[in-house]
Amino acid sequence: MSDHAIASPTSDAAYADFVRTVWKHHLRVARLLTGDPERGEELLQECLVKLYVRWRKVAKQGDPQAYLRRMLVNGSVSWWRSGRREYLLAEPPERADPVADGALAAVHEPREELRRALLALPRQQRAVVVLRHYADLTEREVAATLGCTIGTVKSHHARAMARMRELLPELESQDSEGMR
Amino acid sequence: MTINQDDLGGALRVLADGDDDAPAPVERLMRRGRQARRRRAVGVSAAVLGVAAVLSVGVIGVTAETGNPSGVTVQAADLRLAAASAATERETFGLRVTMRSETRTWVREGAYDPAARAGYLSWTDDHGTSQEQRVIGDDVYLKLTIDGKRNQWRKMTGGAGFPMTNLGDGGAPAMSVDPSEVLAALRDNGTVKELGGSRYSFAFRGETTSGRTVTGTVEVGSGKVGKVSYDVGGAALVLEFFDYGTAVRVERPA
Numbered sequence: 001m002s003d004h005a006i007a008s009p010t011s012d013a014a015y016a017d018f019v020r021t022v023w024k025h026h027l028r029v030a031r032l033l034t035g036d037p038e039r040g041e042e043l044l045q046e047c048l049v050k051l052y053v054r055w056r057k058v059a060k061q062g063d064p065q066a067y068l069r070r071m072l073v074n075g076s077v078s079w080w081r082s083g084r085r086e087y088l089l090a091e092p093p094e095r096a097d098p099v100a101d102g103a104l105a106a107v108h109e110p111r112e113e114l115r116r117a118l119l120a121l122p123r124q125q126r127a128v129v130v131l132r133h134y135a136d137l138t139e140r141e142v143a144a145t146l147g148c149t150i151g152t153v154k155s156h157h158a159r160a161m162a163r164m165r166e167l168l169p170e171l172e173s174q175d176s177e178g179m180r
Numbered sequence: 181m182t183i184n185q186d187d188l189g190g191a192l193r194v195l196a197d198g199d200d201d202a203p204a205p206v207e208r209l210m211r212r213g214r215q216a217r218r219r220r221a222v223g224v225s226a227a228v229l230g231v232a233a234v235l236s237v238g239v240i241g242v243t244a245e246t247g248n249p250s251g252v253t254v255q256a257a258d259l260r261l262a263a264a265s266a267a268t269e270r271e272t273f274g275l276r277v278t279m280r281s282e283t284r285t286w287v288r289e290g291a292y293d294p295a296a297r298a299g300y301l302s303w304t305d306d307h308g309t310s311q312e313q314r315v316i317g318d319d320v321y322l323k324l325t326i327d328g329k330r331n332q333w334r335k336m337t338g339g340a341g342f343p344m345t346n347l348g349d350g351g352a353p354a355m356s357v358d359p360s361e362v363l364a365a366l367r368d369n370g371t372v373k374e375l376g377g378s379r380y381s382f383a384f385r386g387e388t389t390s391g392r393t394v395t396g397t398v399e400v401g402s403g404k405v406g407k408v409s410y411d412v413g414g415a416a417l418v419l420e421f422f423d424y425g426t427a428v429r430v431e432r433p434a
Contacts (some may be wrong), residue, residue: 007376015210016210019204019206019209021202023203023204028193028197029196031196032192032195032196045205045209045212048209048213049209049212049213049216050216051208051213052209052212052214052216052217053216053217057210080330114195115192115389116197118192118195129188130192133192134192134193134196136189
């Protein structure tokens with residue numbers, strides 16, 4: 001039976017269990033990768049729909065979480081390149097980019113500082129930060145997710161942290177005093 | 181806020197955790213997944229897609245409202261609306277999408293071909309810049325101002341239908357409107373009641389982040405759908421169908 005065949009009840013049940021189990025964690029990863037709660041959820045939903053199509057194959061390979069994580073990171077590229085600023089120009093002003101207009105910053109300033117700093121990173125660096133510090137992946141796992149070498153992961157991480165220290169003075173002072 | 185590198189994970193958790201969680205929309209994901217499978221299986225045959233009326237768009241999905249009354253009158257209304265929706269799906273038409281929030285109204289106008297699942301909407305934004313969206317199958321293109329250069333086309337992935345804005349309360353999801361999905365939903369799902377004068381009310385359970393029920397009205401004229409009005413997140417969304425049979429030519433941007 002081809003991969004396109006209608007899923008069996010057993011396969012559907014396994015997929016449903018998987019989604020319920022991983023939803024919360026990957027929703028947060030997607031939010032951090034996209035910088036927007038709603039678009040993060042959209043991205044996750046799109047990835048999970050694609051995962052359903054390939055579910056048997058992916059489940060057979062044994063690590064659907066890793067597969068989903070790769071889809072999220074790759075999918076965030078599309079959001080980043082084609083959607084972030086430009087897409088929002090087509091939206092009404094009151095729902096303009098909260099990062100750009102500072103609307104949310106006035107309400108949730110501390111969180112917004114971090115959100116802004118995260119959004120200021122190139123997407124590969126951001127993905128490294130999210131996967132290392134939020135998802136608690138090892139450098140090897142991050143490298144596998146991004147499809148790059150461990151050395152590249154280290155390089156992205158170092159640059160990301162340097163950039164974030166520039167944007168978050170508190171991070172710099174704490175880090176310089178407490179980490180070194 | 182003070183953060184050191186060790187604390188960064190915790191700070192990111194606070195950032196990501198700060199928003200309300202919605203439960204996993206498992207059924208909707210599986211339904212969209214099945215539709216995607218079918219699409220892959222049958223290729224892009226417009227005829228087959230037209231019959232299958234594949235639904236897959238944005239965040240607003242529909243499932244049958246439970247407790248649908250089974251009385252003769254309601255059933256007849258269901259059938260009439262289903263027939264009108266099916267007839268509309270077989271035609272090309274002009275399309276006007278109007279969104280009304282508490283403070284503003286936006287109008288986008290264009291045309292749509294359900295058989296080809298292709299169409300466009302255009303409007304002028306507050307800065308006087310012409311904007312356009314094109315939908316060709318599962319591909320969505322937006323004409324935007326990028327790096328100060330106007331009228332640059334960008335392809336969006338991960339969506340279908342015309343991207344709309346987030347409406348109403350802050351918890352409302354980003355939303356896309358796919359006329360094909362709307363018509364299929366009217367044809368297949370939900371509770372329908374006749375209001376008189378070729379008007380019907382409908383109720384769908386939308387699988388938005390809040391799982392709210394989407395209610396609205398639909399007006400039928402000449403056996404086809406003329407106007408669909410519903411509420412999403414406290415804002416009104418109106419789809420108007422007109423100029424049936426109009427030529428719809430949508431070119432894929434280079």
